[in-house]
Amino acid sequence: MKTQFARNAAIAVCLMCSAGQRPALADSLTASNTVFLPGETLTLTYTADQAATQDVYLWFEFGDKVMFMDENGGMSNYMAGATTPARLKSPVAGKYRLLTFTQPGWFYSSVVAYSAKGRPGSDALAPGNLDSQSLRAQPLSFTEVPGKGVAAAVNGGALYAGHCASCHEDDPGLNNRNRVRNGIDPKTTRAAIQQNKGGMGVLSPLSSSELIAIAAWIANPRFDCH
Ligand code: HEC
Structure with missing residues (x-):
């Protein structure tokens, strides 16, 4: 395909x-x-x-x-x-x-x-x-496949923190650890998951819109200041 x-x-x-x-x-x-x-x-x-x-x-x-x-x-x-x-x-x-x-x-x-x-x-x-x-x-x-993270997709930052930061650090804008900024294209992250790069195969349940939301956030990470 x-x-x-x-x-x-x-x-x-x-x-x-x-x-x-x-x-x-x-x-x-x-x-x-x-x-x-x-x-x-x-x-x-x-x-x-x-x-x-x-x-x-x-x-x-x-x-x-x-x-x-x-x-x-x-x-x-x-x-x-x-x-x-x-x-x-x-x-x-x-x-x-x-x-x-x-x-x-x-x-x-x-x-x-x-x-x-x-x-x-x-x-x-x-x-x-x-x-x-x-x-x-x-x-x-x-x-979407029913029940797969449509609501969660609006918050790419939270998804990144939960699924990516442990291996790629908190702020993809300040670092490019393990080439995480290639994830600006969601296809690259999907491919890395499919090929189990760095153990990323465990992320295969992430939906399309979740990967797209994460990609958008990697491209433009914003942190709330309280
Ligand atoms: C268990 C650790 C781990 C987690 C969790 C993880 N990654 Fe990775 N990732 C890696 C490692 C290690 C590499 C480098 C692998 C290599 O070079 O073969 C990598 C590589 C990448 C790449 C580069 C792929 C390429 O071909 O250039 C991207 C993009 C990426 N990760 C995005 C993400 C995103 C987005 C998440 C969260 C959804 C995530 N990763 C979660 C460990 C992880």
């Missing part, structure tokens, strides 16, 4: 350059560089804000893949140059489950979701067929 996502990321960069007709919509990008644990799910929430015309398409892009959602919540691969099947038009508003992870992994690439009008009977995303005026970013979210 790691290798696959790394490859996808490289291809995604190329796609971005060639897909010049699509504006960048950074606000739909909520899953970039996120570490996922088994059972975690990436969800797209589609609000059909574009009047009930018959030619709205909904799709998401991740790595080198573009996937269309159909009206029943199914997904189909987009193939450039091929006619976009009519059944992929006009998805109903609601939540679409995009991916559920079955093994630990992480995204190197971003995931973005869009809806737009595209002309029927053609390649919906081809230049000229996509109505860029109607293009909307659609929000993505990811669901």
